[in-house]
Amino acid sequence: MIILQIRLETYISNGGDYAFAWNQLKRSPYNTLKTIVWKKADLDIAIRLYRNQFFKDTRSIESMDIFENDNWYFPDDLLNPMPNLTYLYLSKNSFQSIPVQLSDLTKVKMLDVRKNRLTSVSSAIRGWADKMQELHGMTLQLTNNAFECNCDNIDFIRWIQTTKVNLDSRSYKCKLSNGTIIDTLIAYNSLYDLFADCKNTMWLTFASTLLSTFITISLLLLAYNRRWKIIFSIYGVIRRVVERKVWRIYQYDVYISYEGDIVIWIKNVLIPKLGTEWRLTVCIKYPDFLPGPSQADNEAESIPNSRSIIFLITPEFISSRDCMFELDRSKYERITKNLERIIIITKDISITDIPVEFSYIWNHAFIVQWPKNLEDLDDTWRKLRMLITDRLIAKQ
Numbered sequence: 547m548i549i550l551q552i553r554l555e556t557y558i559s560n561g562g563d564y565a566f567a568w569n570q571l572k573r574s575p576y577n578t579l580k581t582i583v584w585k586k587a588d589l590d591i592a593i594r595l596y597r598n599q600f601f602k603d604t605r606s607i608e609s610m611d612i613f614e615n616d617n618w619y620f621p622d623d624l625l626n627p628m629p630n631l632t633y634l635y636l637s638k639n640s641f642q643s644i645p646v647q648l649s650d651l652t653k654v655k656m657l658d659v660r661k662n663r664l665t666s667v668s669s670a671i672r673g674w675a676d677k678m679q680e681l682h683g684m685t686l687q688l689t690n691n692a693f694e695c696n697c698d699n700i701d702f703i704r705w706i707q708t709t710k711v712n713l714d715s716r717s718y719k720c721k722l723s724n725g726t727i728i729d730t731l732i733a734y735n736s737l738y739d740l741f742a743d744c745k746n747t748m749w750l751t752f753a754s755t756l757l758s759t760f761i762t763i764s765l766l767l768l769a770y771n772r773r774w775k776i777i778f779s780i781y782g783v784i785r786r787v788v789e790r791k792v793w794r795i796y797q798y799d800v801y802i803s804y805e806g807d808i809v810i811w812i813k814n815v816l817i818p819k820l821g822t823e824w825r826l827t828v829c830i831k832y833p834d835f836l837p838g839p840s841q842a843d844n845e846a847e848s849i850p851n852s853r854s855i856i857f858l859i860t861p862e863f864i865s866s867r868d869c870m871f872e873l874d875r876s877k878y879e880r881i882t883k884n885l886e887r888i889i890i891i892t893k894d895i896s897i898t899d900i901p902v903e904f905s906y907i908w909n910h911a912f913i914v915q916w917p918k919n920l921e922d923l924d925d926t927w928r929k930l931r932m933l934i935t936d937r938l939i940a941k942q
Contacts, residue, residue: 558583564592568600571827581609589615590930598623611635616913618663620645623922629653637661637687639660640897640913649674656685660714663898664691666699685712694764697744707734741899748759799826800934801852803872806862808893816858824931854887854934857904860894864901873903880910889933892914 555578564587582604589612592600598621599605607628618640624647625631631651635658642663648654649670655678667675667688678684684867695703699720707717707730717731722740733740800820802812812830820826829848849855854875863869879885888907892900893916904911912933917926 554579556581556583559587560585561587561925563925564588568592575679579604581611582607582613584615585611586838587612587615588932590617590619591932592623593617593624593733594619594912597621598626601625601627604628605630607631609633609635612639613658614638616640616915618642619909620647622647625651632656642908643668644671646670651746652678652681654678655683656687657802658687660687661690664688665694667705669701672702672705672709672842676709679709679711683712687714688718689714691718693730694723695720695728695730695740696723697741698809700737700741700744702735703730707729768781769780773837796853797827797851798829798848799853800828800860801855802828803832803847803855803869803876804858804860804863805866805869806860806918808849808858808862811893819927820934826934845872846875850879850884852885854889855885856889859890859892859900862896864899867898868878870903873907877907877910880907887912889914889930891930 549919557579560583564584568896601624602611604627608630610628610631610633613635614637616639617636624645629651630653632653634648634654635656637658637660639662642661642665644657644659644664646668648657657675670850672781675684675686693699706713706718706909706926717729719727720730720733736795786823802816804812809830817828817830821828822825829852831845855872857863857873857876859904876885876888888911890900890904890911890913892913897913897915900913914926914930
């Protein structure tokens with residue numbers, strides 16, 4: 547009997563859900579895959595949910611292209627299963643910095659991070675790129691990012707002009723502290739004029755660091771003197787949290803935070819889908835709040851009694867400050883593990899217009915950009931349902 551062995555070397559997926567492609571790859575009995583191209587596959591969700599397990603069978607991968615997947619975060623051990631990775635393409639994502647765990651890879655010759663939200667390139671990544679250049683040559687593509695030309699980035703500005711790494715440009719657009727847009731070559735040629743006050747900032751930083759060190763040492767000494775009282779207090783908190791988790795029953799599946807006339811769209815579109823079709827219990831501000839207590843009291847009671855919270859960000863939301871309490875409360879409840887998911891839906895605005903206050907919950911939040919094109923609506927509903935109901939399905 548002749549058995550046909552399929553040796554899959556290249557896999558390309560454009561627009562499909564990550565779960566289908568993942569299941570197909572796991573069925574391959576031979577670890578011969580060399581190239582993966584994954585576009586618009588909601589990999590940001592997959593990476594958050596499965597961490598390095600998502601790439602556990604990819605030791606043979608040499609080239610990986612995961613552009614346009616809304617990634618802004620890599621777990622520390624995500625790339626460990628890929629020691630042979632040589633070409634990595636991360637363009638058109640939302641990275642605010644190049645993942646530092648790339649410095650553990652020793653065979654990378656090409657890194658493409660164009661069209662992200664980088665403000666700089668860290669010293670660790672710069673040193674790693676220089677080392678790769680010395681070993682076997684290195685190409686780094688950085689155009690169309692949000693670089694800043696300020697005191698913190700002086701070393702980066704110098705590095706662009708002095709490194710032997712093959713960059714796609716030596717002159718990237720960057721923003722000065724006053725908001726003026728120039729390029730890194732002009733900044734390099736005018737370092738002393740543009741950043742003359744950086745030394746004063748350096749001394750202020752040194753003094754602040756010294757003061758912080760003194761305060762830290764004082765607090766450590768105080769903590770040591772009262773260590774047993776602190777230990778017993780922590781034990782009590784942990785015990786209460788564990789007991790609460792074991793018996794946790796939520797009043798609502800989803801709490802929706804919004805501002806303005808978008809409530810009509812919530813009632814006519816979002817509530818029928820979540821409540822009627824998906825059979826979830828939903829809490830929205832005014833209709834579900836009881837008369838009597840203040841709005842803040844109602845919010846403070848409803849958010850910790852909800853499994854997930856959705857921030858529906860619209861132009862009216864951006865211009866209002868009324869939702870800041872909900873943001874602060876959701877951050878606290880997520881850190882204390884009472885809130886399982888924070889979901890940000892942007893409607894009629896771009897992701898870059900999300901208020902800066904939301905930067906404090908980036909590591910805890912999932913972003914869904916509501917499409918203007920109705921052809922993409924089914925994929926958006928599927929992604930939202932996956933975020934809201936995956937824990938519910940797992941518990942059933």
